[in-house]
Amino acid sequence: MRARSLSEVLSSSSSDLWKEWELRGVVFLSLALQIALICLGSCRKYSPHAWIQGVTWFTYLLADSVAIYGLGMISNTIREIKAGKLSSNPHTELSTIWAPFLLLHLGGPDTISAYAIEDNELWLRHSLTLVNQAGLTVYVLVMAGTHPTLSSLAILILLSGFYKYGERVWVLRAASDEYFKDSLPQSRPHWKDSDKIKAECNLKEGEGYNVVPHHVIDLDNEEAIMIDVAVAQFPSKKLSSGKDLEDQEYKRTVGTLLSASRLVNTSQRLFADHLFSIEERNNRLLMLIGKHCAGDFKVIEIELGLIYDMFYSKAKAVYTSWGFICRLAMLFSICVALVLFSSTDKQPYSKPDLFLTLLLLGAAIFVELYALAHVLFSDQVACWLIEKKHSAVLCFINRFRPLLKRCRWSNSMRQYNLMSLKNNYSCGWRFLKLLHVYEMVVKFLYQGHADVTDDIKKLILSTIKEKEARDVQEAKDVQGLSFPEIGRGSRALSTHELLGKFDWSIELDFDMSILVWHIATELCYYLNDGTDCSRELERNNQSPVKKKCLMGLHLSRYMIYLQYMCPSMLPARMGGIRFRDIYKQPSEDFPLPKTRGRKRRERKPNIPEDRKALLDQMKELSNRSVSEEDQVKYVLCKGCQLALELEGEGVSRWRRWSVISEVWVEMLIHAAPKCKARDHARHMRGGGELITHVWLLMAHYGLTDHFRKPHPKATAEIIVNPW
Structure with a gap:
């Protein structure tokens, strides 16, 4: 009997020890996978190496499963405590605040929302997972009854995690085939303008006016003029030194960025299989930098980089005023959570649990800072700064990440x-x-x-x-x-x-x-x-x-x-x-x-x-x-x-x-x-x-099947002579 009791005690002790370290290992693994996804999600855009694709695929599939498994472990522990099978201890009390961090991990980094384009079609599945895992996290926090300070900390992380996962679901939905096509406008119907002018012409003629119609070219030059102005800001000059050459190349790159940002709005419709009018084709050609062969390909390179972000990252949500404000709010809330945890009495908790909790808070701050830096050094922000003429800010950013040296695709062919x-x-x-x-x-x-x-x-x-x-x-x-x-x-x-x-x-x-x-x-x-x-x-x-x-x-x-x-x-x-x-x-x-x-x-x-x-x-x-x-x-x-x-x-x-x-x-x-x-x-x-x-x-250049609409011969403009 005594030997059996000792065996049972040892078995129970080893089981509890395994559960503690298993949960710690799962939470740490989830954090490591998130850090890996941040790096791999951005570098796979311009790297053609197969091992990067393989590691990214494995990490992307494993990240969600590990986070969900960790949430399940925490909730099972809470159920066993409520059922009287386990007794509450400092480890279980502190581990309950890890659940919101796992929900935050399910939101994923900004650099990768989908591994393959087919993942965007799974937005409904992710929305159900959001409801399920958010409800499970709330259940853990409510049933655990932790210290008020830890509860406040957990609520701050819970709100950030719920928003981040909800943002991921919205981005996946926006990039899905059906919603992506519906979100883009169709070609502007030029014939309606012509009919409207013709009706107005008949009306004026019926009122007794002498109407003199004549034909003009109907071409919307607004975007083209903006590009011409952008390029005209940087007049060509005689290059006398290497610095002048570098400065001239930088100015050409700025003009190329602006051209790409104007073209990407219509290029998205190519990926939605929309039809285009010949006028739109002409406008696109005006925006291309056609003087140098590398100029056209550079515009395409930047365009495809921007479109890649729409399909495979959270760019649609991040590069907005609301998205930027929410990231600042999340960073602030995590910093407040770190302050709250620092003021908590840490004596009852074990060193591994304290270290892991501090690591989760520090990593969450790092992820948000990385996300803000990624936004700041992106081509989207560079285009916005060019349009708003914030040249000083653009030059400051260019010192840390030069526009000329940014990798936007692999520039290689397998x-x-x-x-x-x-x-x-x-x-x-x-x-x-x-x-x-x-x-x-x-x-x-x-x-x-x-x-x-x-x-x-x-x-x-x-x-x-x-x-x-x-x-x-x-x-x-x-x-x-x-x-x-x-x-x-x-x-x-x-x-x-x-x-x-x-x-x-x-x-x-x-x-x-x-x-x-x-x-x-x-x-x-x-x-x-x-x-x-x-x-x-x-x-x-x-x-x-x-x-x-x-x-x-x-x-x-x-x-x-x-x-x-x-x-x-x-x-x-x-x-x-x-x-x-x-x-x-x-x-x-x-x-x-x-x-x-x-x-x-x-x-x-x-x-x-x-x-x-x-x-x-x-x-x-x-x-x-x-x-x-x-x-x-x-x-x-x-x-x-x-x-x-x-x-x-x-x-x-x-x-x-x-x-x-x-x-x-x-x-x-x-x-x-x-x-x-x-x-x-x-x-x-x-890698492209x-x-x-x-x-x-x-x-x-209008050499695809997207340009099938007939060219309207002209648009009538009315000149009404009062005599």
């Missing part, structure tokens, strides 16, 4: 090279095949990254402008507007007088055409230019041919990445070639060196024996008679045929890589408007995609 893959037969890979995750691992393992250089931006912009000019000319030749489909390389081949020779390669199905050109690009690269595709090559080889080579190579690998990692961003494929069918074949037929993105050096097959062996294999494959039904073999043979023709006589290295890079740009431009706006928004959370920037730039 790379995927089918020619570098090797079939692995090791035990580990065979185990992955048994788990049916081999294909997924291969996709992520062989990814790389390449910078989106100014040369690529310049080539994309010149192609878009040429397309826009051609559409304008065609619109003048026929009545109404026509929007012909953007070519998939025909313009580039025509320019270099190679259309008749290579037209077959761009007339294939789009996914097959991408594969054929990708295989040809890789083979041409390895035959002549394949020294290395690392940063060292880009830094040390600045010749025009080498730049063209890298442009074509990186765009080729980016399009393959889109085809097999983001297929929804390319035109719908009917019976497309699956990754599992294509990734083995090229590497088995060609002795090309194995690479993993940009981490491994690539061996150039410039030794005569290697080059001759590769050419012999290419000739053998290109001469094979393969049915088009065997798609994998077919694209492989056609890729070899295209590479041999590009390597043929009469095609210089400069001409070859000019054709390749321009064809890839046209394919990118062809694919960009075919992707739904929601899919573009979905892929913004991983180049194809999204191209799509928005094309929309500004």
